[in-house]
Amino acid sequence: MDQHYFEDFEPGQVFCSKNTFVVEAQHIKDFAAMYDPQPFHMDEEAAEKSFFQGLAASGWMTASLTMKLQVEGELCPAGGVIGAGIDELRWVRPVRPGDTLRTETKVLEVRASTSRPNQGVIKVKTTTLNQEDKPVQVCVGNLMVLRRT
Amino acid sequence: MDQHYFEDFEPGQVFCSKNTFVVEAQHIKDFAAMYDPQPFHMDEEAAEKSFFQGLAASGWMTASLTMKLQVEGELCPAGGVIGAGIDELRWVRPVRPGDTLRTETKVLEVRASTSRPNQGVIKVKTTTLNQEDKPVQVCVGNLMVLRRT
Numbered sequence: 001m002d003q004h005y006f007e008d009f010e011p012g013q014v015f016c017s018k019n020t021f022v023v024e025a026q027h028i029k030d031f032a033a034m035y036d037p038q039p040f041h042m043d044e045e046a047a048e049k050s051f052f053q054g055l056a057a058s059g060w061m062t063a064s065l066t067m068k069l070q071v072e073g074e075l076c077p078a079g080g081v082i083g084a085g086i087d088e089l090r091w092v093r094p095v096r097p098g099d100t101l102r103t104e105t106k107v108l109e110v111r112a113s114t115s116r117p118n119q120g121v122i123k124v125k126t127t128t129l130n131q132e133d134k135p136v137q138v139c140v141g142n143l144m145v146l147r148r149t
Numbered sequence: 150m151d152q153h154y155f156e157d158f159e160p161g162q163v164f165c166s167k168n169t170f171v172v173e174a175q176h177i178k179d180f181a182a183m184y185d186p187q188p189f190h191m192d193e194e195a196a197e198k199s200f201f202q203g204l205a206a207s208g209w210m211t212a213s214l215t216m217k218l219q220v221e222g223e224l225c226p227a228g229g230v231i232g233a234g235i236d237e238l239r240w241v242r243p244v245r246p247g248d249t250l251r252t253e254t255k256v257l258e259v260r261a262s263t264s265r266p267n268q269g270v271i272k273v274k275t276t277t278l279n280q281e282d283k284p285v286q287v288c289v290g291n292l293m294v295l296r297r298t
Binding site: 064 | 185
């Protein structure tokens, strides 16, 4: 698998996930029981009466699955996908049981590090989409990337 | 457990976690295998040679555990902890096996919703701290909160 170094990135490039992930109701409930124990993420009946009007995944589960899809995807930065911080994270649509997720990561900015000559930072916007090509999450983050030289 | 409505919140208030969470090496590896499959989150030897210089939790695991601590903690907004979006998320220090995590959530802003008269939004800064009271994550987010009236 070809790794991408700092020098390989430029604004406007788009890198997609190679895999998709099918979200199951039990997965939503199990994640929530461990990390986000609220009724609307763990029980269909409670979820129906809630803001979400039906079982919906924790936003942090969507964020974690997005990381998985991105790590396994085309982006492949040399040294790994290492976040230098998130500038924006929005959950724009609920993730429901049966949804199939994929990601698209667009390079927004490429900048050299002034303090670390062997690396740079790329700012990327990663959109997580469902099987209807509708976004469920938008995340703008900064990744550290090694220089080739 | 007393729920807090929109009217109960004001800038400067701090709400703490009630529980702490001890991070174990196996948990770091299991989370990574599912959501962030990179060698430095799954294998001690690979981790030693990496940027992290030792096994470190995925930032998304830290974020998810932060959610758990916050949901179980003092904040307790009426209607649940429902994120309207994250404005900033920074991992300021690695989370290591054996670390004990807790959270402090400070209210930064309180604003009524113009479109939804029965709710408002609070902007909060949640700091996740380790057993040495050093921050491992800082997250600025917006939560939807129901009005009492």
